[in-house]
Amino acid sequence: MNSFRFARSALRARPSMFSAPVQRRGYAEAVADKIKLSLTLPHQTIYRSTGVTQVNIPAASGEMGVLANHVPSIEQLKPGLVEILEEGGATKQYFLSGGFAVVQPDSQLSINAVEGFPLEDFSADAIRNQIGEAQKIANGSGSEQDIAEAKIELEVLETLQALVK
């Protein structure tokens, strides 16, 4: 099950059609249609077939923005920020721990993630502390599995740290 977390290392910069750096202005002006977003965690349903204008997802193949009528595709997600541009211009930001996003043919986007929280709920201090601990384990002399796990943790935390200011 860790394989998709490792897949981060295979990150390629594939400039896909809609690939764009995180940006404030979406493509909302160009397309009027809505995309139906379902964003679910095992213990919580954040969106359930809600119409939104645009979703930016951290796919393993590169950051991508999804609008209505996007080409159907199955994307593995790396740990990172999902940005949702709701109708009316509000933006919601969630940090997901990785999972899958599937763009369905009928303008539906299904995102499954193992864990996810709103970005503003993270505390910068806690992240710093945990990075310290993870580094200790990663550089320590534990079993190979422990070190590998700590390295994954470190990657996730560093991504998170870059986002939480």
Next chain:
Amino acid sequence: MFSRAVRPAVRAGSAAIARTAPPNAANFATLREIEGRLKSIKNIEKITKTMKIVASTRLTRAQKAMDESRAYGQTSNTVFEQAETKPLEDQKTLYVVASSDKGLCGGIHSGLSKATRRLLANDPNADIVILGEKAKAQLSRFAPEKILLTFSNVCKDIPTFADAQAIADQISLLPTDYSSVKIIYNSFLNAQSYEATVLEAFSEEAITQSANISAFEIDDEALASLREYALANNLFWAMAEGHACEISARRNAMENASKNAGDMINKFQILYNRQRQATITGELVEIITGATASADL
């Protein structure tokens, strides 16, 4: 277990009624016996009532978890519906029976075992993985050679995704390549009823050969992860829903048990009172007869 313990008491109770059938047969031992039985039934009622209350409190939480997991599982499975994925014909199927360790919850486990047996009868070449001791005990009598893996101590409380992941991990380590993993679980219809249902997770090959997969853009590397992830998601869904069903069935079973115990208490109370009255009457008759006899002298 309780129902079984109660049943002999019922039989013994009716025997007591039969024995005391001749009127005015004063018998202290029977009175004491009835009293003892009455007490034990009252204690059983107390236990079943408490278990019912515990189940009711847990039910709300379990149902909430089930709703979330259902949304999660459905979201995860949309892609396979859209792609019209079907299992490959010529390959083996693995059945995962999502039961649990504890009884006292009506026909939850035997319903699952029956459904599994039905499915196995149509698909004799399949293997089984079992979650939970109950289904293991029932199925190991039926097809011990087909059982590859069993897990106990699962679904004790509301399952976590980590549990599902660990099980999915073990399943994907199995040597045989299964074209589909069918998870048999109890789906929650309403508070009174549940139904053994099958949830499918497919192999990579089955996914690549689905009718409509060409509509999607997908990396080949992502496919393996998708498959494992979908299996874990489905397992999680099945476990959460099965758990909610179990709790709800336990609540109902305990409610019925309490009701039956209440009926029995009423019956025994009446019997006890009658019996006591009969004894007193008998004693009075003895005293009065004795008194008149001695007054006559």
